Structure formats: structure tokens, C-alpha cells
Amino acid sequence: MADEPKDNERNRFSARASRYARVGANVGGVAAKIASQRFLGFRGDRANNAASLAAALGGLKGPLMKVAQLLANIPDALPPEYATELMKLQSEAPPMGWPFVKRRMAAELGADWEKKFGAFTKLPAAAASLGQVHRGLAHDGMGLAAKLQYPDMQSAVEADLQQLGMIMSIFRRMSPEIDTREIQAEIGARLREELDYRREAKHAALYKVMLVDSPDVRVPEVRHELSTGRLLTLEWLEGKKLLEYKDRDLETRNRLATALFHAWWLPFARHGVIHGDPHLGNYTAFEKDSEPFGINLLDYGCVRIFPPRFVGGVVDLYRGLLENDETRVISAYQVWGFKNLSKPMIEALNIWARFIYGPLMDDRVRTIADGVAPSQYGRREAWRVKQAMREFGPVTVPREFVFMDRAAIGLGGVFLHLKAEMNFHRLFEDAIRDFSVDKVAARQAAALSGAGLPAAA
Numbered sequence: 001m002a003d004e005p006k007d008n009e010r011n012r013f014s015a016r017a018s019r020y021a022r023v024g025a026n027v028g029g030v031a032a033k034i035a036s037q038r039f040l041g042f043r044g045d046r047a048n049n050a051a052s053l054a055a056a057l058g059g060l061k062g063p064l065m066k067v068a069q070l071l072a073n074i075p076d077a078l079p080p081e082y083a084t085e086l087m088k089l090q091s092e093a094p095p096m097g098w099p100f101v102k103r104r105m106a107a108e109l110g111a112d113w114e115k116k117f118g119a120f121t122k123l124p125a126a127a128a129s130l131g132q133v134h135r136g137l138a139h140d141g142m143g144l145a146a147k148l149q150y151p152d153m154q155s156a157v158e159a160d161l162q163q164l165g166m167i168m169s170i171f172r173r174m175s176p177e178i179d180t181r182e183i184q185a186e187i188g189a190r191l192r193e194e195l196d197y198r199r200e201a202k203h204a205a206l207y208k209v210m211l212v213d214s215p216d217v218r219v220p221e222v223r224h225e226l227s228t229g230r231l232l233t234l235e236w237l238e239g240k241k242l243l244e245y246k247d248r249d250l251e252t253r254n255r256l257a258t259a260l261f262h263a264w265w266l267p268f269a270r271h272g273v274i275h276g277d278p279h280l281g282n283y284t285a286f287e288k289d290s291e292p293f294g295i296n297l298l299d300y301g302c303v304r305i306f307p308p309r310f311v312g313g314v315v316d317l318y319r320g321l322l323e324n325d326e327t328r329v330i331s332a333y334q335v336w337g338f339k340n341l342s343k344p345m346i347e348a349l350n351i352w353a354r355f356i357y358g359p360l361m362d363d364r365v366r367t368i369a370d371g372v373a374p375s376q377y378g379r380r381e382a383w384r385v386k387q388a389m390r391e392f393g394p395v396t397v398p399r400e401f402v403f404m405d406r407a408a409i410g411l412g413g414v415f416l417h418l419k420a421e422m423n424f425h426r427l428f429e430d431a432i433r434d435f436s437v438d439k440v441a442a443r444q445a446a447a448l449s450g451a452g453l454p455a456a457a
Helices: 004-039 046-057 063-072 080-086 098-109 153-174 181-194 197-210 250-271 308-322 326-336 343-361 379-392 399-418 424-431 437-451
Strands: 131-137 143-149 231-235 273-275 283-288 291-297 303-305
Touching: 098 143, 098 231, 153 181, 181 399, 197 231, 197 250, 197 273, 197 303, 197 437, 250 273, 250 283, 250 291, 250 308, 250 399, 250 424, 250 437, 273 399, 303 399, 308 326, 308 343, 308 437, 326 343, 343 379, 343 424
Parallel strands: none
Antiparallel strands: 131 143, 143 231, 273 303, 283 291
């Protein structure tokens, strides 16, 4: 009986290896099918090919599901047929059972780990692609959220990133107008970072510093004595799902949407930091006096720290578009990392930029995108850009642009879910009030130092 847990773990690893082999073969089959269609001069049925790829990926839970859904939310990364199919995938992994949790917790905090908590629930409060969350109680009475990483996640992530390479090669063959290799590299870097829970703890501490003057955004305390590289214990923040408020009065929805705007734009505009995964599951709403007041920011795995000059490029592009200053617009794209830009290419990029910046430039109360469903936010504009790239490309999407793009789309989708109607222009102008690259650099250096993080490159 003493060897049974090891046998279970070995069986679990063998089952995962078998799934990787099966899914790898299936993905390879889809790639071969598309390659043969192109070689023989057939256009192929992209909808059927997309369904085949989704079916192949659907056989594997874990990091690859996270990657697939992330790709589906970067509008210029995939053809629309593929984005639609990948959005259907589920990233929930089956939770670890209690005997396995006890072994994993002992490996992280020692054999007496249970004595370090006042209470610890056996059943997880949430199960996701890389780990699961258990509610707990500290001896000082603080409610806790303990996120425990699944075993063998590093090997699983590396295997999944190999699959990602194959998937992206399919898309490059099918849509060569946009070179996705930098997208692939950026996704790999961020996913590897998400495995390091010590880094995520520092990200949470960083947001605590950056949002100290924003009472409508709550950031949990980190319990370092109960955290390791594969266990992250944070303060449990009570709140309700945002979608519970989507049919409330406009004032309530706008209050929550304003808090979301602060949580995302203030760290970026003032410190050069973005939360790269702004979806509904990463926020809850908290109340004061029985009324919704603000949001809880729950997850800090996917955080991107930008060089201050990149933030300057974002602000310059906004002002260049606002003032029709072509020289400033071109300079901003170059700061972002776009190279060898022809006039037709700049005009194509401006389609996307005017879409993203449109609500910020429009000095009136409005929705983030009138008459657009959350799942379709940005799709039409991305298609128009791709059509232009097909004629004037190819273009390589810079790494630093990837999560900025993806996060802006995710945030817009949340605003649409809440049906918020606000003056985004005035909110943004307030965020960049007295803006300068030097001020961002100074604030960023102080905040990163305070959180124990290295300076941005």
C-alpha cells in the first residue's frame, strides 16, 4: 500500500504522455491535410479544417487549452473560422483528489502543513488549466485562497509549446501575410512565467503598490509564509461574479466598468504594466453598504512589464491619431517594433489602431463598440487588416504588441458584457495626465523595486 501513491502518480504521467502522443498525431494529421491541399492547389475548406484542429486539441486538457483560447482572443493571430472553433474549447482540468492534494501540499510546506492553516477545505473552490484553488483560513483569521499547481506542469507546458509550434506553422502556411513567430515566442515566455508562483506573488505585490490610490480596485495580500514556487496563498477576497450585475441599472454597471478601466489602464499608463488576461473569471465585484462599489483583481499569472518607451509609443499613437499627425503615428509604430513600414502598411495598421483607440478619442458617453457582440469584438477590423496585409505584407507582429493587443480586446469584451456607457476619452485623458516617459520610468523602477522584481529591459 505504501507504494500506491507513487503508482498513481506514475499512471497519471503515463496517461498524460499517451494523450500527448495521440493529440500530437491528430494535430500532425490536420497539418498534413492542409499542406497537401496547398501543394495540390486546392483552397480547402477552412471551416472543416478548423473543426478538425479543434477536435484534435479537444483530446488534451491542460496548458494547451489555455494557449488555444488565448490565441482565439488575439484577433490578428488566427483566421476567423479557427478563432470560432477554438473559443469553444474548455480549459478546465479535472481536479486533484484529496489524497493527492495532501501529498502535494506536504511537498511544498512540509509534513506538518495542515498545522500552518486554521482551516483548509478538501474540495477545490476552482480548478483550471495549471492548478486548483482551495479555500483556507489563516491563524490570524484572514480568509485564504491557496492555489496549488498540478504536478509535472513544467514538462506539460514544454510539450504543449511544441504542439503550439506545429499549430502556428499551420496558420503561417494558410495566412502568410502575418508572421506569427513572435506571437508564438511571446506566448511561450508568458506561459513559462505563469508556472513560477513566486513571480506571481511579486506581481500581486506590484499591483498592490500601483493601485494604492484606487479604492475601487482591491488587490489581495500575499501570504509569503504559506507560498512557494508551486503554491501561492493569497487573501481571499469576497465578491460576486460580474455577470450577476449585467442586468442591473446603468449606474451600477458603469461603476464596475470604471473600476475595470482603472485596474487595467492606470498601471499601464503610469507604470508600464498590463494584466494580460482580462476576462470575466479574473474579476469579482465587491460591495459597500450592500451596493456594488468596485472590483477584486484575482489572478496575476499573466502580467507584462513594458519598457517605458513602449508606453510612450502607445500615448504618441493616440495623440497622433487624434491630431492627424502622420509623423507621430509612424514613429509610434516604430517604437512598438514594427519595421519596414510602407504607406499601404501604415494605412492597414491604422484600421486596427483607430478601432482600438476609437472610444478613447471620442469625447462623449458611448459603449465601447455600438451594436457588437462580445465574442465578435475586433473580428471585423482584424479581417480588414488581414486583407490589406495579404496585398501589401507580410508583416511581423512585434512581441511587445501581442499581449497589449490581446488584453485590449479582452477588456473591451468585458465592457460589452456589462453594457457600460461611459466617456472613455475623459477616463483615458485622466490616466495620462502629465504623462512623460521619464515619469513612467521613475514610477516603474520604484514599484518594481518595492515588489522585488527586476527592471524592464
